[in-house]
Amino acid sequence: MAAYRYCEAVTALQARNFSYGIRLLPEPKRLAMSALYALARRVDDIGDGELAADRKKEQLLATRALLDEIRAGSVTEEDTDPIKVALADAARRFPIPLDAFDELIDGVEMDLRGEEYQTFEDLKVYCRCVAGSIGRLSLGVYGCEDPKRGAEYADTLGLALQLTNILRDLREDAGNGRTYLPAEDLARFGCEQGFAQSTPPAGADFTGLIAFEAARAQGYFEEGLRLLPMLDRRSRACTAAMAGIYHRLLGRIAAEPESVLRGRVSLPGWEKAYVALSGLAGGRS
Template sequence: MAASPLASAPVMAAYRYCEAVTALQARNFSYGIRLLPEPKRLGMSALYALARRVDDIGDGELSAERKTELLRQTRELLDEVRLGTVSEEDTDPIKVALGDTARRFPIDLGGFDELIDGVEMDLKGVEYQTFEDLKVYCRCVAGSIGRLSIGVYGCEDPKLGAEYADTLGLALQLTNILRDLREDALNGRVYLPTEDLARFGCEQGFALDRPPVGADFTGLIAFQAERAQEAFADGLRLLPLLDRRSRACTAAMAGIYHRLLGRIAADPESVLQRRVSLPGWEKAYVALSGLAGGRS
């Protein structure tokens, strides 16, 4: 269903706002989203814009009380979208765009509630004793977005596709956790399981630009990277279930993170010294490879 001929000027303006947010802030995801046909590209931009808002609430400098209130208001926004009561004249462009997307595509808005649950875990300072505990968090903040995306993409087997998308989200979030290890530590957050930190002697944390004294830091990163690799291998089984352009979008986004994981695994201590990333030209190459049917 084409979005442009059927959407009013206010709705299209709302979508353009979401596209601008995506282009400006989705450093990795925007490369894949650009490969989608317009209706799906607009829908994915609306999903990303709300997800970005939720993340920004969690990562911002506001008080915990104010963050909690803003998350509550976001849940109310989702209730309006579910009820179909969002007016195209609403002053919140993300709400307007998401309302239109929900009418056009069978997205499960419960994924956003899970994302908010994950951000609330951060606000409470939840620590993860085991990998199974961490998986719950990862599925809330990343797997949820994968499952939401399936509604926009379309899928030959929606149930199986949602499972693979959830696992792919786990792979991406594990990669994020490794990339942001020191940044998170400086902000008082530790995501890696407590039992793994103890196993590799890393209980001291990662506030310094070098590994903890006496720790097997390289072993810790290798262990976590292998988990992420396994999740990538399983999650990428989603690709054959998608149409060509949706497959290209997913392959591009996953490919960028997969390459990032490879960089981290090859040089574990780099995550303590800088934010590991890929140059723009390489991200573009991975995206074009996805469009051509390759995987990077």
Template sequence: MAAYRYCEAVTALQARNFSYGIRLLPEPKRLAMSALYALARRVDDIGDGELPTEEKTRALARTRDLLDEIREGRVTEDDTDPIKVALAHAARRFPIPLDGFDELVEGVEMDLRGAEYKTFEDLKVYCRCVAGSIGRLSLGVYGCTDWERGPAYADTLGLALQLTNILRDLREDATNGRIYLPAEDLERFGCQEGFALSAPPLGADFLGLVAFEADRAQRAFEEGLRLLPMLDRRSRACTAAMAGIYHRLLGRIAADPESVLRGRVSLPGWEKAYVALSGLAGGRS
């Protein structure tokens, strides 16, 4: 189906970390995951784009309408939106909990409102909207042997990935006027001035802050990865590959906290490929 090919192209071009994992899936699941990613990317791009807030709000409302069309079975292969067509087909094949996309939209709306996070509990709400939701959506494609505990683990793994993203993007987000780390943590470590400069705030315990948040992310990884035994071999490999790439990224940040102020921390392609192959072999890199 051409609609799926479009979604695969979007995924390969704009989500290298994600695409390393889904390459390990059998074709039906790989195509469904590419459709999930393509819509998630569209929602993210709305939030991060240059449109006025009012237009972004309308674009997010159109996304909600798209989801309603899929739920109500009103999408045909003649529709001109390939992401909608692909996701509708995937939702007929797999029990995808589409409400997860509503949560993702809510998370982007929080960004548009300029939401601030006083406590970690406040931040967790945001993380579960923008990342935990993707974990639960993905579980609908993967399948799971324990539907009582599995979604909670998928949600927590999403939290771990998002916390890693927040650490990685501290400087970039700060230059865009966004601070995601809880205000109580910034105050505790003397980092209230933010991270717009390429050096830690004067007098701040920046190393202590990053160590504290990295430990929090590490604990979320350890809990979330309990999901792996509940998945079939290739879904487990896919999840282990994606989580492994972010886990290694977290390790890089923890080892050199100031690196996040100098530029975006990333892994070379060969290392991502190694992590993906390790996941296929049953490892947890």
């Protein structure tokens, strides 16, 4: 189906980390995951784009309407939106919890409102919207021997990944006027000044802050990865690959905290491929 080919192209071009895991899935699941990613990418691009806030809200509302069409079963292959067509087909083949996309949109709307997070409990709500939702959507494609507990682990793993993202993008987000780390943590470590410079805030315990947040993320990785034995081999490999790449990023950040102030920390392509192959072989990197 041409719609799936479009979604696969979007995934190959833009999913810097997730594409390594998606490639390990058998074709039906790989195509469905590409459709999920393509719509998630669209939602993210709306939030991160250059449109005025009112136009962004309109496009997010249109995306909710798209989801309603899929839920109503009214999408046909003649529709001109390939992402809608592919996702509608995937939703017919797999028990995908489409309501999780509404949560993703909720998270992007939180960004549009410029919400700040005073406590970690506040931040968890955002993380579960923008990342835990993706874990639960993915589980609908993978299948799981214990769907209820599996969804909880998938949500927790998404939280670990999003915390890693927040640490990785600390300087970039600060340049856009955003700080996602909880205000209570910034105050605890003397980092209320923010992260607009390539050096830590004067007098702050920046290393302590990163160590604290990295340890928190590590705990969520350990809990969330309990999902792996509940999945079939290929789905387990996909999840292990995607989580493994972010886990390695977290380790790199923890080892050199100030690196996040100099630019986006990333892994080279060969290392991502190694992690993916390790996941296929049953390892956890």
